[in-house]
Amino acid sequence: MSTVAQILKSKPVNQPVRTLPPDATVREAIELMAEQRIGALLVAEGERIVGIFTERDYARKIEVRGRASATTRLAEVMTPDVLHVSPATTTQECMALMTDKRLRHLPVLDAGQVVGMVSIGDLVKEIISEQQFMIAQLESYIHS
Incomplete structure (x- = not known):
C-alpha cells in the first residue's frame, strides 16, 4: 500500500503548493488557478494556513450567489477548516477521508509545514497503478 510521500515524489519538483493571503480577491485566485492549471490553493497568513479555496468554492459561493x-476577498468564501494529511498517510486512508468528507484536495503537512497537495486524481492514478502491478504479478505467478 503506497503513501502520500510516494505520490508526492512522483509529482514534478517545480510544482509548489500555491497560496494567497486572505485579503486577495477571488479573481486573483481564479487567475492563479487557471495559470497554474490547479483546482485548489491554500489561503495563508505568512506560514499559517487559514483556509483553502477550490473550484467548488467558486462555483457554490461566487457564481451561484452572484458575487x-x-x-x-478569499476570507469571505474560503473553506476555513482545512483537513490535511501527513506524508505517511496511506492512499487508502486518503481515499476514505476524501470520500467521507467529499473533498477533492488535501494539503500534506509534515511537522506543521506544507510539503505538498494531493488531489483525488493523484490518488486514483496511484491506486490504478498499484492494481495493475498486482494483476501483472498474479498473472506471472499463474503462468509460472
Missing part, C-alpha cells in the same frame, strides 16, 4: 470575483 463579484473582483471585489470578493
